[in-house]
Amino acid sequence: MIDYVVDVKNLRKVFNNYVAVDDISLKISKGKIFGLLGPNGAGKSTTIRMLCGVLTPTCGEGKVLGYDLYKEGEKIKQNIGYMSQKFSLYEDLTVLENLKFYSNIYSLSKNTIKRRIEELIEMAGLKGKEKTITKNLSGGWKQRLALGCALLHKPKLLILDEPTAGVDPVSRRIFWNMIYELANQGITILVTTHYMDEAESCDEIAFVFSGKILTKGTPKELIRRKNSRNLEDVFISYVEEQMGIKVNYSFVERNVLSNKLEGE
Numbered sequence: 001m002i003d004y005v006v007d008v009k010n011l012r013k014v015f016n017n018y019v020a021v022d023d024i025s026l027k028i029s030k031g032k033i034f035g036l037l038g039p040n041g042a043g044k045s046t047t048i049r050m051l052c053g054v055l056t057p058t059c060g061e062g063k064v065l066g067y068d069l070y071k072e073g074e075k076i077k078q079n080i081g082y083m084s085q086k087f088s089l090y091e092d093l094t095v096l097e098n099l100k101f102y103s104n105i106y107s108l109s110k111n112t113i114k115r116r117i118e119e120l121i122e123m124a125g126l127k128g129k130e131k132t133i134t135k136n137l138s139g140g141w142k143q144r145l146a147l148g149c150a151l152l153h154k155p156k157l158l159i160l161d162e163p164t165a166g167v168d169p170v171s172r173r174i175f176w177n178m179i180y181e182l183a184n185q186g187i188t189i190l191v192t193t194h195y196m197d198e199a200e201s202c203d204e205i206a207f208v209f210s211g212k213i214l215t216k217g218t219p220k221e222l223i224r225r226k227n228s229r230n231l232e233d234v235f236i237s238y239v240e241e242q243m244g245i246k247v248n249y250s251f252v253e254r255n256v257l258s259n260k261l262e263g264e
């Protein structure tokens with residue numbers, strides 16, 4: 001039995017001379033929804049790529065699902081579910097064909113494939129849409145299909161990189177209800193987001209800025225600690241305090257903070 005599903009310490013990633021991720025440590029327990037929150041370029045995707053076993057850290061150490069980041073990247077890849085903001089679906093295939101295609105990647109038995117596809121079509125509310133060509137689905141349906149594809153092999157850890165970017169508010173709500181249900185079943189979820197309301201829905205969050213984790217905690221704890229009205233104010237307060245810069249307007253959901261700061 002592993003203590004933490006994600007347990008990494010002092011992860012750093014340097015591209016040429018550019019430090020994209022600087023000294024990130026994370027511990028995530030089973031069945032928790034953990035959010036990485038930060039503006040564009042903060043280092044969220046780079047962190048996630050290291051945790052998925054696809055990018056070797058420059059230094060640091062750690063395990064995901066008990067597998068070593070350096071030596072067992074393949075094992076990590078096989079055992080996690082991953083969904084990116086770009087939904088890697090085949091647009092010209094039908095809903096069912098996409099699910100079949102991804103099942104084959106995980107080398108599941110014929111019977112398991114049949115059962116899992118039925119379960120996931122049900123879960124994603126895609127019943128009746130099996131023969132629809134994927135490009136004809138709306139963003140919300142594509143998102144739910146992509147989630148279904150990421151869950152075919154019953155991963156214990158689901159990693160979602162900005163899964164709701166560009167999806168309408170109703171679909172976002174439906175999607176988050178599915179996330180809660182998966183967490184209730186014991187699946188651990190790591191999600192990156194720009195949206196404060198989504199961050200508030202997480203059990204724990206880490207604020208990421210300029211490659212660093214500024215702070216971590218439950219949304220309630222963080223708001224209490226800074227005696228703030230909301231998470232956005234807490235985030236801004238940490239950026240100002242730790243980075244020594246003045247932030248005097250809202251950035252979230254418009255992704256302007258990083259651009260503005262670069263221009264200052």
Ligand SMILES: Nc1ncnc2c1ncn2[C@@H]1O[C@H](COP(=O)(O)OP(=O)(O)OP(=O)(O)O)[C@@H](O)[C@H]1O
Nearest residue numbers: 015018019020038039040041042043044045046047
């Ligand atoms: N392969 C790479 N080579 C060089 N620089 C990179 C590479 N990948 C990422 N970076 C840089 O590292 C920084 C962090 O990028 P990353 O994609 O992790 O940020 P992010 O928080 O996920 O932002 P976004 O929300 O835009 O995806 C950025 O400045 C980016 O340009």
